[in-house]
Amino acid sequence: xxxxxxxxxxxxxxxxxxQPHLWDKPLNDAEKERLSVTRSFIPKDVETILxxxxxxxxxxxxxxxxxxxxxxxxxxxxxxxxxxxxxxRIEQIPFQxxxxxxxxxxxxxxxxxxxxxxxSIREVERVSKKYILLSVPxxxxxxxxxxxxxxxxxxxxxYNHFQSFSKKRLASLFPGFKPVDWITFGPYGEYRNKLxxxxxxxxxxxxxxxxxxxxxxxxKNAGTEQGNILSWVAERVNWRIGSIYPFKRKRWIAVLYxxxxxxxxxxxx
Numbered sequence: 031x032x033x034x035x036x037x038x039x040x041x042x043x044x045x046x047x048x049q050p051h052l053w054d055k056p057l058n059d060a061e062k063e064r065l066s067v068t069r070s071f072i073p074k075d076v077e078t079i080l081x082x083x084x085x086x087x088x089x090x091x092x093x094x095x096x097x098x099x100x101x102x103x104x105x106x107x108x109x110x111x112x113x114x115x116x117x118x119r120i121e122q123i124p125f126q127x128x129x130x131x132x133x134x135x136x137x138x139x140x141x142x143x144x145x146x147x148x149x150s151i152r153e154v155e156r157v158s159k160k161y162i163l164l165s166v167p168x169x170x171x172x173x174x175x176x177x178x179x180x181x182x183x184x185x186x187x188x189y190n191h192f193q194s195f196s197k198k199r200l201a202s203l204f205p206g207f208k209p210v211d212w213i214t215f216g217p218y219g220e221y222r223n224k225l226x227x228x229x230x231x232x233x234x235x236x237x238x239x240x241x242x243x244x245x246x247x248x249x250k251n252a253g254t255e256q257g258n259i260l261s262w263v264a265e266r267v268n269w270r271i272g273s274i275y276p277f278k279r280k281r282w283i284a285v286l287y288x289x290x291x292x293x294x295x296x297x298x299x
Contacts, residue, residue: 047104052241053086054110060216064136064165064282065092067215071163071286072096072132080130082154083120083138087111090134099130121149128159136165136284139203140191147193155206161288162207168214168283170194174222177237181249188237188253200285207287216281221272226264233261 057065068089072079077097081090084100086107094113101118102108108115118124120138133154142150154162170191177188201209235257242252257265 047085047107053104053107055088057088060281061088063215064284065089067165067213067284068134068136068163069093071211071213071284073161073286076131076161078130078159079132079134080123080125080157081134081136082123082150083135083141084108084111084115087113087115089136090115121146121153123153123157125157127156129157131159132161132163133158134163136163137282139164140166140170140193140195143192151204155204158207161286162204163284163286164200164203165282165284166193166195166200167191167281168219168279169196171222171224171227173224173231174227175237176227176231177239177242177253178231179244179247179249180251180254182244182247184244184246186245186252188239188242190243195283200283204287207289209285210288211286212283214280214283219279219281221268221275223268223271226268229264230257230261230268233257233259233264235261235265 065088069092072093079093079096079098081087081093081098081100084090084102084107085104087100087110090098090100091112098113100108100111100113100115101120101123102111102115103117103119105117108117116124120142135150135154139147139150172187172191172194175187175189175191176185178185195203235255236253238253238255240250242250244250244252
């Protein structure tokens with residue numbers, strides 16, 4: 031496998047997303063809920079939709095009653111999209127200004143390094159005529175998902191996440207649009223204290239997943255469920271706190287943005 035450069039994370043994203051085993055799977059319960067939320071948030075006056083970062087079309091294909099187009103940079107993923115589709119990068123959307131009533135930007139932003147995220151936000155705003163519908167993990171503790179390559183020692187997020195989104199950040203994410211509706215959904219997340227996560231990593235315990243791809247050397251051998259006494263104590267304390275004070279934040283948030291100053295709901299705490 032060709033070597034990766036740790037300072038060029040978007041090339042890493044490209045190769046990560048070309049792994050065939052990531053795509054063309056049946057919708058799991060979480061994805062079915064995301065599809066339901068997406069459908070319920072599409073305004074009645076929407077006719078044209080662009081699904082940015084559509085992947086293998088697991089959402090796009092289910093919205094075929096609309097005039098919908100999917101775009102994605104992964105050749106492997108997009109071959110499963112059954113609606114009209116375009117192989118394109120999220121930071122260079124090949125459509126004219128205000129081409130779509132609604133732009134879907136779901137489960138994408140968390141995967142983008144800062145420079146690409148900024149460019150993609152400008153592009154999504156540019157091609158949207160009325161609305162943007164975004165969904166992302168809500169207040170994700172990125173450090174809890176970090177792993178370490180057992181080959182070269184590179185530290186990176188096991189699910190290829192670069193961003194975490196709070197209500198404050200989401201409120202101002204699209205300068206030309208205002209959030210007008212929202213919902214948190216999915217299962218309740220596990221309690222993951224940032225300091226305790228750091229201590230667990232310091233003690234040598236790192237996240238493990240079979241889809242891991244090191245951004246530096248390309249190895250799939252990363253993480254370990256073993257750690258020293260510091261890791262054990264940190265994980266035990268984290269579990270204990272979570273059992274005493276149940277974590278009540280759902281894992282994802284969906285936000286509908288509109289070219290309007292109307293705010294229909296208050297933001298969640």
